[in-house]
Amino acid sequence: MIPSVAVATSGERFRVVYRLAGTDDEARRLAREVAVEQTLEIPEELIPAGDVAEKVVGRIESVSDGLATISYPVETAGHELTQLLNVVFGNSSMKAGVRVERVDLPGSLLSTFRGPRFGREGLRKLVGAGQRPLFCSAIKPLGLPVAELARQAYELGLGGVDVVKDDHGLADQPWAPFEARVAAGVEATRRAGRESGRTVLYAPNVTAPGARLLDRARRARALGAGALLVAPGLVGFGAVQELADDDSIALPLLSHPAFLGSFVVRPDAGIAHGALFGQIVRLAGADATIYANHGGRFPVTPDDCRAIAGEAAAPMGHLAPIFPTPGGGMTLDRIAEMRAMYGSDVMYLVGGGLHRPGASLVENCRKLVQLALS
């Protein structure tokens, strides 16, 4: 028998909106299953009366049209991102027909997160961009030597790209080892900046296991990197938060969606695009959130993209808005349409699309900038 005990709580709760499959009755039953699974994780008939049943367990605030809002005491999250995500979706990620649509965190919980160090406006200031959109591209592919990647970094910067990032597949392979690549990338983007009278940031990929992530980030900072690329799907959102919060690093973070696709790819499971790439990435402290734009190589809808861009800037306590950074097969002929959809508060990510033959990388970058700003 699990005893009835007194449980002290502040009374403050955070809310999660879940999309649940089935009829209204089925959704109601499933909502209760989720509410118990995410907190007590014991059979319904073992829940002791009193505070545990009344305060600790998830509370169903509403169920309608397949959407259930469940609230949890802020104490369940233990002021830690890993445990917050565990309460939001830990075991229920294994249930069929449950998708996290959005989270709604009260100020007392948000205040325990530092959030993006630079945010959208901080990034704009770093590159002196006023209120215009930013431009991002990647040096690639895997297999090229450092000198060739550095040449790309230089030409991209010269052509008008603000943030030159590593392809997310560049880690510490023998063909372009981390240390040599970062040194050359920094030199190349600085040179491009000097020659074009602009600030060009180089964002090496620091995604790595465990403490190696911070080691690599510190090394990148020491070598002069202007930003960092990290994939929370591979290192965990808690590690991204640690990276963002580290005052000895203090560089803008670009979040990459690698290994997170299983959360979003099926509309009846996982976590909605806006919640994952908007809210959670921002909560972890990234300053820009890279995601697959609609109409590219991945099954993403315009509404998914609007949701991400919306959550990237929606009110979220003291957390700064961040840059939606749509990519994934974007080409120059998509810019007009992206411009209409995203307005100015966007960082365009064009990769392979700039390498099209018929013009140089520099010329293609200039076309990109012209198409987006004219």
Place this chain on the structure above:
Amino acid sequence: MIPSVAVATSGERFRVVYRLAGTDDEARRLAREVAVEQTLEIPEELIPAGDVAEKVVGRIESVSDGLATISYPVETAGHELTQLLNVVFGNSSMKAGVRVERVDLPGSLLSTFRGPRFGREGLRKLVGAGQRPLFCSAIKPLGLPVAELARQAYELGLGGVDVVKDDHGLADQPWAPFEARVAAGVEATRRAGRESGRTVLYAPNVTAPGARLLDRARRARALGAGALLVAPGLVGFGAVQELADDDSIALPLLSHPAFLGSFVVRPDAGIAHGALFGQIVRLAGADATIYANHGGRFPVTPDDCRAIAGEAAAPMGHLAPIFPTPGGGMTLDRIAEMRAMYGSDVMYLVGGGLHRPGASLVENCRKLVQLALS
């Protein structure tokens, strides 16, 4: 233009088997998309002739019956678990109709992983279990004070449970803070061990953001914990590997599936149960892999479970076999069937099922042991 360059490789490749949706022709096209996406990530027409096209890009070894085997040069993985997973499934996780069925790593790549420190036989030795199955249970639920959780730990240990773990929702909440809970859990399980003439391990949950994971693990070790619980979905597989490899901690690791469900819940996306909970968890160095058994609260098939148990012990270079640890709503009346399915090489995880009224926790544990061993 991306230039043609010489790329040095050892010639050794690792293989990934993907399940691909569609007709044979569609699967073949999708396989090529995956092979390019996971390596070069540039449009097909930009791939330079020569070594990049011949050596670096994923090579389709076979496509049949919806299964494609693609091989990658071992160098792409850069000897790091994060980057290995990135090559296996980074961006392709965002594609529709792609599921990782299994990975096949050559000895040269496996040799860069230490793997499970204890493994199945090491865990058995620690608790003096001979060749019998092991028993695991959890102290719960969230909301109870330390004294009550410790009482459960004592009774579970006294009744015959070998590994008493924290419920995976216990982190560092005010109701049962980490430090006090671990100290009391250690004392309770040691007392149970002394009184029953056995070794009872207590496995606190050390899942936490960034470096706090290792901090908590070291503190747990100092306080006398006998094992650790960690959720790779929340901390990242690379962090689990770091935890497993740390010689100053050197405790058996139980891997918990929280927040990993989106990978497995849809059979046409994500990563197959056997690959995720068998191969990848083992590669990260966990000694026991907790997963939802079939017929419980989660949509899992007997074949999924057989695949996990199979991969937990399948030949994998020097990596020790680990304990399949099925749980998730298991009750005493399921033990006979689980015994028939798993044989002796299993760690039974029964949680709420031991708290059924009509008998004490100690009595229910004894029933569990009797049902499994008699």
